[in-house]
Amino acid sequence: MQAGLARDFLEAVPMPLMLVGTDQRVLAANRAVSDLFGVAIEGRSCSAFLRHPAFLTGLEECLSGQGKRSARITLSGNTQDTHLSVTYAPVEHEGGPSVLVALEDLTALEQAVAMRRDFVANVSHELRTPLTALVGFIETLRGAARDDPNARDRFLGIMEREAGRMIRLVNDLLSLSRVEAEERRRPAKAVDILALLRTALVTQQEAAKAGGIALTLTADSDVVNLPGDADQLTQVFHNLLENAMKYGGSGKDVTVRVSEIEREPVLKGPAVQVEVIDRGEGIDPLHLPRLTERFYRVDTHRSREQGGTGLGLAIVKHIVNRHRGRLRIDSELGKGSRFIVILPKG
Ligand SMILES: Nc1ncnc2c1ncn2[C@@H]1O[C@H](COP(=O)(O)OP(=O)(O)OP(=O)(O)O)[C@@H](O)[C@H]1O
Ligand SMILES: [Mg+2]
Structure with a gap:
């Protein structure tokens, strides 16, 4: 493929794409790549703007004729990490071998997964605290406090409060998911x-x-x-x-x-x-x-x-x-x- 045509093709795709030659220099790149790295990278060597061992290994392997490759890399930034999925595919460019590198930004996806994980952990934790208290008091009422009417009254009061807390939590969760569903x-x-x-x-x-x-x-x-x-x-x-x-x-x-x-x-x-x-x-x-x-x-x-x-x-x-x-x-x-x-x- 010719250089101009290659650039047009890359530019037509919304995901970050770049074409890398045998000396690891970027032959062509689309705007999505420059947006990702915050600099223009055409003509530069890959190791100059992405010094990541796993990234460079995948590139070398693909350039040396080992076929398609992929890598997962994490770039640490000032405010947050960027998670990238990289795929390398050998292509012919202007008569010579080169590699088409596609970068997929998985940061938002990873954040959503982490949020869901935290949410489940939080809900479980919030429910476990009152449940543990309830189980504890049931045990006490069956054992030590069995014939103590004063203790029984006090413990039943606490149990009522803990059960109320769980009901409130469940009601709030339901109301949150209802509001979210209707948000649009x-x-x-x-x-x-x-x-x-x-x-x-x-x-x-x-x-x-x-x-x-x-x-x-x-x-x-x-x-x-x-x-x-x-x-x-x-x-x-x-x-x-x-x-x-x-x-x-x-x-x-x-x-x-x-x-x-x-x-x-x-x-x-x-x-x-x-x-x-x-x-x-x-x-x-x-x-x-x-x-x-x-x-x-x-x-x-x-x-x-x-x-x-x-x-x-x-x-x-x-x-x-x-x-x-x-x-x-x-x-x-x-x-x-x-x-x-x-x-x-x-
Ligand atoms: N007017 C306020 N003054 C000081 N801190 C506040 C005020 N309103 C909220 N907060 C803080 O923000 C936190 C979150 O409030 P939020 O209403 O979401 O939860 P909550 O009041 O703890 O529980 P819930 O609303 O379910 O009874 C509170 O725990 C409290 O630390
Ligand atoms: Mg509140």
Whole structure:
């Protein structure tokens, strides 16, 4: 094949491809390869931009006439590793032998596999803790505490709490997978977000009173309509209000502020902003990027103690995504947190 034609062929394929000659120099490469390595590589020797032993071995073997070869290599980067699957195929180029090298970036796939593995491990771990407690108390009730009515009552109370935790976890998991399944379908029904928030506040009022917290709502208007799923939005604000009260600390007030934005820069249109503000301990900026991940908690022990599953904000994020909205978190250690939900109006 001629050089110009070869380049046209390579350029027509979306995956990274390059043609390498007998001296290991790159004869032609498509743009996907330069994007992958961040430099132009035509005319350069392979070892100059990809000094990976397994990569060079496969190339040498194929160049020396051993037929098709393949290799799996991992390149370590500053922020993340890149996993590549490489295949080498002997081809004839301008009358001489050369090798067509195809690189497939498996990083996203590997990340998805790792995420699924972590998820299963997390769920198993979260379920195992209460189950172990239950089994332990059943044993005690059958043995040592058999004829002790006081101990029995106490242990049954703990068992009820642990079973409740498992039910909450399963419910949260189901609700997360439901929201994920629906995420592409944008809700269309009109919802009065202010009425919805008022109801949510009434429901939380008792818990607030118990913690000595004044829970208040402020808004510029009386009715604010937007397309939404009322049940899911209710879930969002219950989650945020619960968090604000739980982590905001007793005796510290929680405020919900609703305002309308004429043109939200990111959503590029009119939007409604709901802020849930607490004056609690705040969150270290270190944790902010990971806060909406499933099972991520700043203080796992404390969250569990309070019956949390660590799925609340993950559910919030997915529901907000389904509404094509934004979730922002402003927080300062020692001063409090502000969870901002921005929802498009049309
Ligand atoms: N208002 C807040 N102030 C300080 N930390 C917060 C606040 N909201 C959330 N967090 C932190 O973020 C973590 C994740 O919150 P998320 O709602 O996802 O889980 P959770 O509250 O622990 O459990 P669940 O919501 O299932 O009851 C919490 O464990 C807590 O560490
Ligand atoms: Mg929560």
